[in-house]
Amino acid sequence: MTTARSAEVGKRGTSRTCNAGHPAGKIRLIDIADETGFSLATVSKVVNGRADVAEETRTIVNAALEKHGYVKRGNVDDRQQLIEVVFQDFDTLWALEVLRGVLDEAKQHNLSVVTTESGDRQHPDSSWVDALLKRRPIGAILIFSDLTTIEKEKLESQHIPYVIFDPSGDPTESKYSVQADNWTGGVIATRHLLALGHTKIAIINGPDEMMCSRARFDGYCAALKEHGIVPPDHYITEGDYTTPGGYAQAVELLALPDRPTAIFAGSDLQAMGVYEAARQLGLRIPEDVSVVGFDDVQTSAYLGPALTTVRQPLQEMAACATRLVLDASEHNLEQKHIILPTNLVVRNSTQAVANQEN
Structure with a gap:
């Protein structure tokens, strides 16, 4: 990977400062290419979340994009008025409760909801992210955890906020999450x-x-x-x-x-x-x-x-996740991890124990 990058630097010559000759907010991909030493085509692939880019290359280019606050043209204004909910599976009452909460909250904001079902218990097949990017939702609620590096970078490069719902892994590895106590x-x-x-x-x-x-x-x-x-x-x-x-x-x-x-x-x-x-x-x-x-x-x-x-x-958690997606899409929130309380509902399936030997 290092050799490939060196070859591209040689083709482009000496790197220039990314801001040179351009007012704030007008950073172009050619400037990112000059600063990093990669070709314009390679930088464009990273911005568009293409998979055919080496991880080292992707990391370097994304660091430069973040450093200069590069925002892809049109990546906010052309978003569809919808929220995407990505389930690992959708055949349980639990999933229906979550979806009901998202739908109720989205309705209050005149938003549509798209659901995606893919993958296994822990993680959907990676094809979901490319389909999501084509739909360009305001944001996504992901009912799983442990996104791959490429998936994170694809979502973040397109400035699509996502919330991990009831994370199976460490919630701090994502920017936003909602879970119960x-x-x-x-x-x-x-x-x-x-x-x-x-x-x-x-x-x-x-x-x-x-x-x-x-x-x-x-x-x-x-x-x-x-x-x-x-x-x-x-x-x-x-x-x-x-x-x-x-x-x-x-x-x-x-x-x-x-x-x-x-x-x-x-x-x-x-x-x-x-x-x-x-x-x-x-x-x-x-x-x-x-x-x-x-x-x-x-x-x-x-x-x-x-x-x-x-x-x-569950419904309150889902509504909270929906509001968090909307807030993140409008205000670029800092990291936010929300934990909602649990409580006991006593019904008829428990009673005082009969005599037992301890």
Whole structure:
């Protein structure tokens, strides 16, 4: 990569100062090319987010663009009046709750909403970003984390702000993010069960690589530690935030010789899987096993029995993410990471424990 850059410098000759002869705000791509030593074609590729550019080249050119505050002509005025929401998948009640929040807020600003579904649990296929750039939305809400360097640079080179919603990784790696207080949610769910006299409390957590899962698990452990309880390893299971995943883990937990008297499911969808496992095993909720979920999706109140759960304000979070996109598109905000509170919604899936041997 270094050799290729040196060759281009040789072709162009000595670099000139980018500002030479041009008033502030009138920086041209030819000036960036002169300063960096790359060809005008190469600089143009970086500005337009083309993939056929070496990473070292892209980094150098972007640094020069940022240094001089270069803004691509028309990259603000020609934006479409829409917000794009990029989902990893769109087949869950959780996703519908998020979309409802975005739609309600966007409507108040006379904006349209486009949804994209692509990729896997952690990250969409990279083709989504090129399609998004062609649509030129005001901004994007990304329901995943860990953008690649190229994806970040493509969005930033076109000055399209994006918000990471419920980030699976470190939210500080993006400029804007919105999430719920997952640690507190784990604490209050477990404390509720402890207050009912349960000490045999199992957990069906989400994927361990996701930050929200780790936070909920840490909250669960912290609450148990307050009572001097260390759960056995076989009480700690990992699901995938889906109903089949919750079902599979619950079948194993409920078949244990020292069956737990309560299960904290890391999502309402996993809690629904616990309900089905209990039904098939002839166990009653909450008489034989208490269940607490997480999210408070709309249907959780209509399960039989109605599900006790930690409310994650999904629609409010989505509305907040939408407002953050709009603010960022208009005012170039500083970094902003928003954490909204969680609270316990007590319904009928939990009750005081029957006599148990500790």
